[in-house]
Amino acid sequence: MRIAYQYRLRPTRQQSTVLDRWLSMLCAQYNYLLADRFNWYEQNRSPVNACPLICHLPELRDNPDYYSQKKTLPQLKETHPWYGEIYSQVLQDVVKRVKVTFDRFLKGDSNGKRSGRPRFKARNRYRTFTYPQMKEGCLQSNLINLPMFGKVKVILHRPIPDGFKIKIASVTKKADGFYLTLSLEDKTVPEIKPDFNPDKITGIDMGLKEFLTTSEAETVAIPQHYRKSQKRLRVIQKRVSRRKKGSNGRLEAIKQLGRQHKKVADKRKDFHFKTVNWLLSKYDVVAHEQLNIKGLARTRLAKSVLDAGWSSFLSILTNKAVNAGLMVVPVNAHNTSQDCSGCGEKVPKKLHIRWHSCSCGCELDRDHNAAVNIKNRAVGQSVLKAQSMSEAIAGVAEKPTPTEYSMV
Template identity: 35%
Template sequence: MFNLTYEFKLKPTQSQIAIFEDWLEQCRRVYNYALCERKDWIKSRSCRINACSLHSEYIIPVDTPRPTYFNQSERLTQAKKKYPELSTVAAQVLQQTLKRLEKAFVAMWEHKHGFPRFKKPGKMRSFVFPQLGVNPIQKGKIKLPRIGWVKFYQSREIPDSGTVKQAHIVKRASGWYILLIVQWDVDVPQPIPHGEAIGIDVGLKSFIATSNGLTLKRPRFFVDAERKLKLLQKRVSKKRIGSNNWHKAQRKVAKRHEYVANCRKDWHRKLSHQICNNVGMVFVEDLNLVGLSRSMLGKHCLDAGFGQFFNILEQTCFKRGVYFQKVDSRKTSQTCPNCGTDTGKKELSERTHACSNCCYTADRDVAAAQVVLKRGLAAVGHTVKMLAEGKFIGIPLKQESSSL
């Protein structure tokens, strides 16, 4: 199976916008109620058996099963009888909201994310249609369950060979958008190591430094917009909370943030295509992005968007048939790329790599990129050797993704 996501901007009528807003509010209430059930059950099982809390205790019978996606979905039918407004929302949309909560708990358990939080009014900004009808898309409009035909700006054609599996409705500061997941029953081969290789080191002084000597200064998207954002936030603080003028001022702030995010993403996409020109392999550092975001320079690391850039670069490499791999990022700036000697820790102000063992001198970031390149080539060396010997049987040859 091969999936692609197509994003389009919707052109809903005022009545359709009212339906979207109502559905978001109902999804928010279902999400909060289900989260409250799970939170109360967890707290009831964390009470001490020989003492009571000075504040309160959560008394829930011992035989009460742990709330999960399945048993909470079963109780949706009973909840619709008690709350008739839930019947106006498609059943699968509410089920996807519960599945969203389940994913949040799985991310907390497996990926060390924080405990899921309750959503305030207006904070639920998306809902999902997991299934659409037969031929749901016509020229410039899509048929959504319970809502009907909704117009959208079809900026590009959707291939007829694919099947639309899901529709994700998203509310943003600039309007309503729809994300269509299109699926093809084909197996697309992964790119294999070939051609010229390049290593990339990322940083705050130079956003990227490549192993062939290219350095690119980091654009300061958020820092440059801070002055305007500060002015807009000051205007918000002077409005009465909940008033129409307060909502208008909030929308201006949200639009500015969206503009900054769009500029950053556009620059990342253009840079990823520039990197993939005339290369066959790309190696980057496997950084601890969460740790960087919580460091002293966390604001600048988040402004650079290293994680988003790596994801976009990986997607671009896949589309253009370029091999992409992450390598160990430890001590890349302390290792000499020429002889492999550990040169010791460098201060941030020291921007030149000078090896006392082999007298190799280079820019600090370029030397780190060359170390990344050597580690990447060492990682794929065994794979390339086995491919050359013909020991990997059944691996399809590289083909261009543009044929899809």
């Protein structure tokens, strides 16, 4: 199992200067390697209306793949000696990053989905470099030993779990300073809880009136962190727009704006983790709708949907449930608000109607009705149709699917 812990770095002023210089050099190398790939791509293709056997092409050369670009790194250090101060594996990771980006552009990812044309990175857009391998004992007390860089102070706000080994380390520059992300590995697989309590199953309905409503009629208020900070963000944004482009004052205003946006994102993330902790402390199985969040983000409700951060919340909920040996069950979202949770009949209602009233006598809040339907659909799914809950979970534990144990 892999998990990631992020810590705050406290480099000295001299170390901060070196980190900035490393990022600048790695950004230049990334753009150079990406340009080399684009040059080959443009020079070795023919127009769709020309026969490749008779049309004129320039002198062809081999495709600059991952290995051929890695072989250019020793020559890079000879022609540009200042690259010698960067650890070799950090430079190799830049080559890998270019490969992944360009392959996704030409071939697509594992699902066949292709991304857009890769863009060259501006200096302030290249913020992370990675050590693909870390030696055992690299973290001593509150110091991390980074190869060819030295020891840097780390704010260890939580200890490394027992049995976990540090495999990868990444240094990231954010609006308020540098951060260290450690990828930790534990070869043990978390066991799914064998004896779920049937009374500890709940369904949650995500909404914009309330952040979520459970099938037990419990609600969590939506915080709207972005909307509450819009006034402050508007003031700083005006300050940025009024400063002269390229001036130090404008750069300082941009940094201030970035810090404010990060503050909003940190508040939202903290709210998500606390809500997940509350849910998993009360329930063994949590069911939720399979929402098309990207589609909802293109509607007139886009600001409210993105401010709620549903996708991030569901990702955190799934990962934390796996670590705790619990289950998160996604269900079909079709008509969860329209169907009656009492008799199953469809009761059409528009979005502004917040009360569900059925001829069978079932009357309750619209979101509560949807949460009960979500819970019922989760219980009816095949994973919970065994004679007992224990048998169902034991069968899942014997044959885990990759999605159930995937970590972000």
